[in-house]
Amino acid sequence: MRKTLDSLYLAAAWAGALCVLSICTIMMAQAGLRLNGTLLRGADDVTAWLCAGAAFLPLAATFKRGELVRMGIFIDQFDDKTARWFELIALGVSGTFCCYMAYWLGFMVYESFIYNEKGQGLLPIPIWIPQFPVFLGALVLAIALVDEFLRVASGLVPTYVQQVRDRHAAGDYSGEV
Amino acid sequence: MGPLIVGTILLVAMFAVLTVGAWIGIGLAITGWIGMAFFTNSSPGLNLSTAIWQSVASWELAALPLFVWMGEILFRTNLSAQMFTGLAPWLTRIPGRLLHVNVFAGGIFGSVSGSSAATAVTVGKMTVPELKRRGYPDHMSLGSLAGSGTLGILIPPSIIMVVYAVAADVSIIQIFLAGFIPGLLVMALFSGYIIVWSLMNPDQIPADDFGKMSFKEKLIASKELIPCMLLIIMVIGVIVAGYATATEAAAFGVVGSILLAWVGKSLTWENFRESLLGATRLSAMIVFILAGAAYLTLAMGFTGIPRALAEYVAWLNPSKYQLVAVLTVMYVILGTALDGVSMIVLTTTIVLPMIQKVGIDPVWFGIFIVLLVEIAEVTPPVGFVLFVLQSMSGRDSWFVAYASLPFFRMLVVAIIIITAFPDIVTILPRLFVEATQSQPK
Numbered sequence: 001m002r003k004t005l006d007s008l009y010l011a012a013a014w015a016g017a018l019c020v021l022s023i024c025t026i027m028m029a030q031a032g033l034r035l036n037g038t039l040l041r042g043a044d045d046v047t048a049w050l051c052a053g054a055a056f057l058p059l060a061a062t063f064k065r066g067e068l069v070r071m072g073i074f075i076d077q078f079d080d081k082t083a084r085w086f087e088l089i090a091l092g093v094s095g096t097f098c099c100y101m102a103y104w105l106g107f108m109v110y111e112s113f114i115y116n117e118k119g120q121g122l123l124p125i126p127i128w129i130p131q132f133p134v135f136l137g138a139l140v141l142a143i144a145l146v147d148e149f150l151r152v153a154s155g156l157v158p159t160y161v162q163q164v165r166d167r168h169a170a171g172d173y174s175g176e177v
Numbered sequence: 178m179g180p181l182i183v184g185t186i187l188l189v190a191m192f193a194v195l196t197v198g199a200w201i202g203i204g205l206a207i208t209g210w211i212g213m214a215f216f217t218n219s220s221p222g223l224n225l226s227t228a229i230w231q232s233v234a235s236w237e238l239a240a241l242p243l244f245v246w247m248g249e250i251l252f253r254t255n256l257s258a259q260m261f262t263g264l265a266p267w268l269t270r271i272p273g274r275l276l277h278v279n280v281f282a283g284g285i286f287g288s289v290s291g292s293s294a295a296t297a298v299t300v301g302k303m304t305v306p307e308l309k310r311r312g313y314p315d316h317m318s319l320g321s322l323a324g325s326g327t328l329g330i331l332i333p334p335s336i337i338m339v340v341y342a343v344a345a346d347v348s349i350i351q352i353f354l355a356g357f358i359p360g361l362l363v364m365a366l367f368s369g370y371i372i373v374w375s376l377m378n379p380d381q382i383p384a385d386d387f388g389k390m391s392f393k394e395k396l397i398a399s400k401e402l403i404p405c406m407l408l409i410i411m412v413i414g415v416i417v418a419g420y421a422t423a424t425e426a427a428a429f430g431v432v433g434s435i436l437l438a439w440v441g442k443s444l445t446w447e448n449f450r451e452s453l454l455g456a457t458r459l460s461a462m463i464v465f466i467l468a469g470a471a472y473l474t475l476a477m478g479f480t481g482i483p484r485a486l487a488e489y490v491a492w493l494n495p496s497k498y499q500l501v502a503v504l505t506v507m508y509v510i511l512g513t514a515l516d517g518v519s520m521i522v523l524t525t526t527i528v529l530p531m532i533q534k535v536g537i538d539p540v541w542f543g544i545f546i547v548l549l550v551e552i553a554e555v556t557p558p559v560g561f562v563l564f565v566l567q568s569m570s571g572r573d574s575w576f577v578a579y580a581s582l583p584f585f586r587m588l589v590v591a592i593i594i595i596t597a598f599p600d601i602v603t604i605l606p607r608l609f610v611e612a613t614q615s616q617p618k
Contacts, residue, residue, distance in 0.1 A: 017457040020242045027243070027428035031421050044236045047424065052234040054242055054457060055464035062458040062465075068200045069462060073514045075198040090198035097207050101225060108226035131230060168568065171298070 005147055009060040012140045015133070016057035019050040026050075042123035049130030056137025060144035066160035066167075080157055087152050087161075095145035102142045105135040180485035183216050187477070201519045202462075205469035212476035219479060225472055232471035233464055236424070240349060241339050241463060243427035246456035247412075248336075250434040251289045252299065253452055254443045256405055260286060261303045263399030269385045271368070273375035276313060276382075278304055279321040280328075280367045284360070285402070287329020288409055289434075293554050294565045297326030301569055312383040316580040317374065319566055323577065324367050324584025326562045327551035330517065332360035333413055334430070337550060339423075340463060340518055341543045344470070344525040349423040350416050351606035352543045358601050359544050359591065363551075366587040374583075401441060408433045417609065463518050470522040477526065487530035500535050501596055504528065505549065512553020520553070521546055541602045544595065552588045555581045 026047055030040045062068050075086050111117075112128035119127050152158050191208040199207065206225065213221040260282040268277045279300060287296040301322050308318040330337040333353035342349040375382050390398070412430040415421045421429065438444040477483055490500070511520050524546075532542050554562045555578075566577045595602050 013454060013457065016461060017453045020246060020453065020457050020460070023239050023424075024243055024246070024428045024431050027239075027425045028432060031425040031428070047239045048234045048236040051236070051239040051242070051464075052230070055233045055238075055461050055468070058454075058457045058461040059465060062462050063200070065458065067458055067462055068202070068465070069516050069519060070198055070200045070204075071195045071514055071519075072198070074196055086198050090200075093194065093197070093207070094199045094203045097203055097210070100222070101206065101229070104222040104226040105229065107222070108230065130234065134230060134233060171302075171569075 005143070006064075008140060009064055009144060012137060013058040013061035016054050016137070019054035019057065019133075023047055023050045023054065042121060045119055045121040045123045052130060053133035053137070056134045057140070059137050059141040063141060063144055064148070064159050064163070066162075066164035068160070083161075084152060084155075087158055088149065091145055091149040091152060091158075095142065095149050098138065098142040098145050102135065102138040105131075105138050109135045180481045181489070183212070183480050184477075184482040184486070187212050187480075187482075200465075201515075202465035202469035205466065205473045205523065209469070209473035209476040212473070212480055217476070217479040221476075224475055228472040228475045229468045232468045235343070237349070238343055238464060238467070240424040240427045241336065241343075242456055242460035243424065243431055244334050244336055244339060245460045246452060247334075247427060247430040247434050248289045249452035249456045249459075250431065250438055250448070251405060252295065253448045254434075254438045255401060255441050256289075257286065257299045257303060259399065259401045260300060261307055263402040266390050266395045266398050271372065272379075272382070273317075273368075273371035274382060274385060275304075275308060275311065276317055276321050276371045276375070277368055278308075279318065280325045280364055280371070283322070283325025283328045284332055284364050285406060285409075287326070288332040288334065289329075289405070293327045293329055293551075293562050296329045297322055297562045297565050298569065300326065301566065305570060314381050315570070315572070316576070317371070317381075319570055319572070319577055320580035320582070320584050321367060321371060323555050323562050323566055323581035324587065325364075326565075327554045327588075328360065328363060328367075330550060331356055331363060331544075331547055333357065334409070334427070335547070336463070337517055337521065337547055338543065340467070341521050341525065341546060343467065344522050345529055345539050345543060347539050347543065351540050351609065353413060353423075354417065354605040354609055355540050355544050355602045356547070357605055359548070359595055362594065362601065363548075363588065363591050366591055367584060370583055370587055404437055404440075408437060419613065466519055466522050470526070474526040483527050483530050486527060487534050490531040491534045495535065497535055497537055498596065500532065500537070501545070504532075504545075505592065508546065508549040509552060509556065512549065512556060515553075517550035517553065520550060538599070538603055540606050541595070541599050544602045545592065548588060548592050548595070552585060552592075555585050555588075 026040070026043050030043045033040050059068070070090075075083055075090070078086065109128045109131045112126070112131055117127045118124040119130075148158060148160070187208055190211050191204060194204040194207050195201065210221050210225065213219060213224060261278060264278045264281050265275055268274060268281070271277055282300040282304065283296055286300055287293070304322065305318060309315065329335065333356045335353070335356060338352045338356060339349055342352045408430065411433065412426050415429060416423055416426045435444065438448065495503070508520065508524075511524070515523070529539060529542070533539065563574060563577050563581065567574050570577065
């Protein structure tokens with residue numbers, strides 16, 4: 001179970017990374033073709049859609065690694081035992097909201113699908129296709145939050161806290177803006 | 178209920194949600210939900226999905242992961258190792274000698290890395306032991322490092338600037354251009370302080386031990402630094418010349434930095450994979466905050482809070498300087514608790530209508546806010562740069578905070594200068610706009 005979930009988060013992160021790679025490729029192609037005098041039809045739309053996928057798919061992995069920022073000014077002051085109660089509240093509230101968010105994003109995809117909505121730009125493809133990764137990313141994030149809630153409830157130190165400690169101990173601060 | 182009362186309720190709710198440790202993007206969206214569900218008649222769920230989709234499916238935002246990626250690639254090359262040996266020979270003649278390496282390395286490295294903490298660590302790893310070995314005073318080497326670690330977000334291409342441009346709906350190019358002179362100004366202020374301090378305390382600066390190097394030898398010492406600087410100049414250059422959009426230029430930057438890494442023999446599969454995944458995660462984190470804020474903005478738009486606040490400010494009729502002073506205090510306080518991205522995204526929609534009412538240019542305001550984020554990063558208790566330097570040097574947080582105080586003051590001086598002479602910020606973007614308008618393409 002642990003392994004399956006962790007590979008789910010990693011797979012989603014890779015899907016997001018592929019979106020970034022594709023954005024880069026399309027932008028290079030567009031700039032190259034412009035020199036040639038040709039236009040890449042609909043490239044801007046595709047880029048925007050890829051950007052949406054790149055933003056939401058990696059969220060679960062980002063959260064697990066402790067790279068999703070939060071206001072640590074209070075919660076970091078406590079020792080692990082006291083912090084646990086705050087973590088449970090934070091995870092409970094955030095988890096509930098993310099389930100709600102995933103539900104409504106799923107609803108948006110469903111509506112776009114049954115009403116057969118098309119993209120408004122130069123590429124009239126069904127809009128549910130680029131919307132789907134956003135829903136998927138939110139869903140995986142919701143799963144990760146519930147997963148983490150159960151872990152903390154069973155008495156473990158949150159993964160996102162442990163991972164940051166390990167990285168800082170190794171002198172790696174690349175996750176911080 | 179008046180919009181200002183609703184605003185107060187939402188502010189309290191947001192503070193409560195964020196204090197218990199909810200992640201910023203989620204916390205902002207929850208606040209938006211409260212506003213939408215209790216104070217408007219529209220459907221909070223439908224609006225949530227629409228706001229998220231519309232804010233993340235954005236062509237302009239696509240520049241963000243690419244700029245981050247470019248930094249992540251260069252970050253993993255030998256560039257950081259070259260920083261000290263490449264810069265030091267050029268700087269031995271200036272009073273304060275090798276202390277200036279921190280300032281210049283921070284400026285160069287920061288402009289590719291987007292992260293102040295990572296800049297401070299990477300530069301510091303090289304310079305702190307070298308400076309200590311040569312006998313430079315600890316407080317000067319740590320202080321200048323803290324100050325120049327924050328330079329990266331002011332010198333384009335800067336990730337924080339892309340975030341502001343998207344949040345405030347101003348052109349990325351104009352913000353980048355606006356950052357140039359203030360970036361040089363801050364570097365000059367930092368170096369200037371080091372020079373003045375060294376002239377006043379000449380006995381504390383160790384003698385020059387680099388010996389005489391010919392110009393050619395100096396060039397060879399910095400041979401990997403120069404291509405990197407050329408790459409940054411090229412990326413900005415193509416945007417300004419109008420050959421490419423910001424997103425396309427960012428893609429050039431990625432390809433260019435991969436080439437540099439390849440030539441420098443540091444392009445391994447592992448580096449490539451880690452840089453891509455790292456960049457994806459970092460930009461996802463930022464965009465998630467933007468998405469949460471977009472929903473909150475929509476909710477606040479429905480409740481009419483930003484308009485009410487702007488009208489309130491118009492009724493108070495403050496001078497530009499009064500408003501800038503109040504905002505400075507507000508951001509310094511916010512900066513003690515929030516990181517730079519959250520601070521910008523959270524406040525832009527509320528503050529922007531106010532500043533436009535009193536006639537402040539949003540491009541100027543972008544640079545102003547970036548300077549304040551720099552200040553926040555060297556202010557205790559949660560200045561991240563301070564925290565990093567503390568763990569790196571083994572000194573306590575008060576020593577580091579005290580050491581960076583003069584550089585903190587220099588940043589305040591920079592704010593005063595750009596407030597008194599706003600042209601420093603706005604002249605380049607204005608020239609750019611005039612140039613593009615006079616020769617329509």
